[in-house]
Amino acid sequence: MFPEVPHCNRPAAASRHLPGRGPAARLLPVAVLLAALGSTSLAPAQSTRPATAVVPPAAMPPATATAPAEVAPLAGKRTYKVTLRELGAVFPLQLRGVQGSSGVQFGIRNDEVVTGARLHLNYAYSPALLPDISHIRVLVNEQVVATIPVPREQGGVNLQRDIDIPTRLITEFNRLNLELIGHYTMECEDPAHSSLWANVGNDSTLELSVNPLTPPNDLAFLPEPFFDRRDARQLVLPIVFARAPDPGQLEAAGTVASWFGGLAGFRGASFPALVGQLPARGNAVVLNLANNADAIAGGGLSAPSGPTLQVATHPGDPTAKLLIVSGRDAAELKRAATALALGGTSLSGATATIGELKEITPRKPYDAPNWLPNDRPVKFGELVDQSQLTVSGYSPDLIRVNFQVPPDLFAWRKQNIPVHLKYRYTARPMADKSTLNVSVNEQFLRALPLRAMDHDKPSRIESWLNKAVPAGDLLPAEDLFEIPLFKLPARSQLQFHYYHDILKEGACKDVLLDNVRGTVEPDSTIDIRGFSHFIAMPDLAAFANTGFPFTRMADLSQTAIVLPARPEAGDYSAYLSLMGLMGMVTGYPAHASTVVLGGDRMEEVADKDLLVIASGNNPPLVAQWAEHLPFSLKEGTKRFRLSDYASHLLNWFDPEQRDRSRPGRSEIVYTSASSDAVYAGFESPLKSGRSVVLLISNQASGLQQGVDALLDPDLLKRIQGSTAVIRGKQVDSLVAEQSYYVGQLGPVARVQWWLSRHPLVMVLLGVLAAAVVGFMLYIALRARARSRLRQQ
Structure with a gap:
């Protein structure tokens, strides 16, 4: 869900796949032949369905064998x-x-060629x-597709060039590399000289023409x-209801959406809602109840005999599919949706x-699968391939380990x-400035020196040990360090x-051997x-x-979603x-959430965290909770409370101001369409x-x-505090106040934390403690004085 900073989505290296190994590659000769035969008679057709996949390296899983798809007439x-x-x-x-x-990596969908x-x-x-003797090579899957000359008169100038890529080289997962073969002199040269460079803009584009399968x-x-x-593009998957859905159908649809959202991961996902009709083109999910089977125009749905899952061809688009989730009532529909989300990969048949x-x-x-467990150390091998x-x-590229x-x-x-x-690396031939640099979110933490190889003759004991346990080619090392939590x-x-570090040995002696390796151990x-x-x-x-506090339980069992009494398509889509x-945040389907329409049944969900989606005027x-909100939207009139930070600074000693729990001191009201x-965000009026x-x-x-802002990393980081207003590509957090706390502290930590927030109480307790100690000393000294007087 909700990536916090752009670097969280930056890719790492991925598996490479040889041409001809995937199902799309196996169909390639046939599909290309069909495309050649049909290209003169078939006009290009527009479609809203996602086209060819583009997979950033971080998202690329190893290729797996799947059954070949059937080649249908090209659309x-x-x-x-x-x-x-x-x-x-x-x-x-x-370069x-x-x-x-x-270079970069890109992928091709299994249903396209x-x-x-x-x-x-x-x-x-x-x-x-x-x-x-210099040029730039363009390679696809390690095969050269073009060589770009570098004439001197065009050096240092922004240039453009179009390069055709043979389709025979393209498989389901691909690597596009650009390589500079550079020389600046015919004599002895420094292989790391500053004049050996070339830049390729990341605004360069890859244009792909595809035919559907x-x-x-x-x-x-x-x-x-x-x-x-x-x-790698954002998943857009319509979800279709036959008629206006009840809470049970919405809960089933939410389970399906959270499952697909978890699969989409870094790509993000959007689920447009349709009522009573299928999308004109493209794949879709259809929720089918027994009494609504005939309500979807052109759907041709049959009445289900129980909780059922089915894949069918889209009646208006022969290249698209419908995933039909059916049941005779809402309970069976939810059971079918839960079975899909938890066991969809084990199903078979139409x-x-x-x-x-x-x-x-x-x-x-x-205990969300995507979150670090808090009951044991977590190995890097569990977080990254x-x-x-x-x-x-x-x-080398960075080694990246993503975690949440x-x-x-x-x-x-x-x-x-x-x-x-724990890490291993090729030992340096002699001591130099080589290091392993450790950063978190692009903030430097520490530099670990890479040691040189030991040229001394091993002792007899070391020789025996080396015979018993042969040394590896990489030098092992380890380090224990800490990451400040505020950096995370x-x-x-x-x-x-x-x-x-590159050692300079002198003219005609500097030769770079590609024999250095480095690794971070998965344990x-x-x-x-x-x-x-x-x-x-809030x-x-x-x-x-992270969807907090709702994602505290991965299945959202302590969450209720409140929708308007008569929702519109926009409410359903949101x-x-x-x-x-x-689902993207937790990696687990939200099959246990509760949906409430309007203000009904609110007493049943009083002990849950509430996600309220509302539209329209007042x-x-x-309106019922207006006193808890720092704003109101009523009949085109907008009212916002604004914070007074200067007052907060001037009254820092006031505990309420230190917690910023007082309402804003100013207010703005205006009318707009x-x-x-x-x-x-605010504390629930139903339960503290x-x-x-x-x-x-x-x-x-x-x-x-509001939904799009959560999918845009640039807008996402601006959403904070207790109120955020989204106006297109602009986000303003107007109030950042804290009024209540959630969670648990130990009794000692709780007392210490409470005292840290109330310095005047600390002063009074100190004075009281001093008075008690003084009184006790007074009693003790008086007793001692009386004893001395008796002796005299």
Whole structure:
């Protein structure tokens, strides 16, 4: 869900896949032949369905064998472009040295075949390069597709070039590399000279033309084609209701949305809601009740005989599929949705009727699969694939380890998180300045020196040990360090960079041998044990980044979602997209949440955290809780309370001001027809200690702005405090007040923390303690004086 900082989504190295290994590659010759035969008679058709996948390296899993898809008649060629930035190049590609290399990865959906590929390259190179012996190579899957000359007269100038890529080289997972072969002199040269450079802009684009394939109607392919791991773009999957859904149907739909949201991960997911009709084109999920089977126009649905899952062809788009979740009532519909979310990858056949679904073990607080466990040290190998923990060469990429911590870790007495780092590297030939640099979220932590090899002759005992246990080719080392908790947002990334010092041996002696390797051991650990869970609320940053407090239970069993009494399509879409974001954060389907329409049954959910989605003018529940809100939206009139930070600073000694729990001191009221979205957090009026997060807009269509802000890293980091107003691409947090606390502290820590917040009480207790000690000393001295007088 809710990535907190852009670096959390930066990719790492991924597995490479040889041409012809995946199902798409096996179908390639046939599909290309069909495309060639049909290209003169088939006009390009537009479609809203996601096209070819583009997979950043961090998202690329190893290839797995799947059954080949059936090749259906082509529905028309589609062409789209993606930039290198969208493919994972956060910064322009920097090519340095005599053989500098950098690149990105991209993927092809399993239900599409590439019929054409072209790279639109924006680049520049050093004017010092010798054109006769220098050039830039473009490689796809380690095969050269083009060689770009570097004439001296164009050196240092921004250039553009179009390069055609043979489709025979493209498989389901691909690596696009650019390599500089650079020389600046015909004599002896420094292989790391500053004049050996070329830059490739990350605004360069990859243009792909694709034709769709039609996979069979088989549940065994799930989650494909509705979600394809090769596709790095945002997942857009419509969810269709036959008629206006009741709370049970909405809970089932939320379970499905959270499952797909968890699969989408860093890509993000959006779930447009439709009532009574299918989308014109593209894949969709359909919720089918027995009494609503004929309510979807053109759907051709049959009445279910029990909780059923089915994959069917879209009646209006033969290349698209429908995932139909059916039941005779809401309970069976929820059972089918839960079976899909928890066991969808084990299903097979075009239709599956769920006969039995055993009771699911209740989740425990903070046990979300995507969060670091707080009961044991966690190994790096559990957080990242082992292949991404090894680098090579003198200019290696970063080793990245992504992890997520609960946002309510309390760092007062215990402020640091211990990391036990184990690593191995090629020993340096002699002592130099080579280091392993450790950073977290691009903030430098420490530099660990890389030792030189031992040239001394081993002793007899060491020789015996080496015979018994032969030494490896990499030098082992380890280090124990701590990360300050304040440096860790909820979604964080550890970064390890091997810097190898280049020794200068003199003219004609500097030769770089590509024989250096570095690795971070997968049994290195990070440990968040010993922290209490305690946080000041409201905190919209915790909600935006991790869905807290709702995701405290991974299945959202302590969460109720409150929708308007008569929701519109925009309300449904906002609810489903938020559920998808919850699934992305936790990595677990939200199958235990409760949905409430209007203000009904509020007493039943009083002991739950409430996610309220409201639209229109002055919704009843919002009007009922008006005194708890720092704003109001009523008939086009908007009212906001504003904080007075100067007053806070002047009255720092006032405990209420120190906690910023007083309401804003000023207020603004204006009239506008805009459809701004507003997030607000406050303590539940139904029960103390419970939280409410409200998403509201005066129009249902405006709610989508609030959802889009959570999917945009640049907007996401601006959502904080207790109120955030989203106006298109602008986010303003107007009030940042803390009025209540959630979580638990130990009795001693609780007293210490309370006293730290009340310095005047500390002074009074100190005076009282001094008076008690003085009184006791007075009694003791008086007794001693009387004893001395008696003796005299």
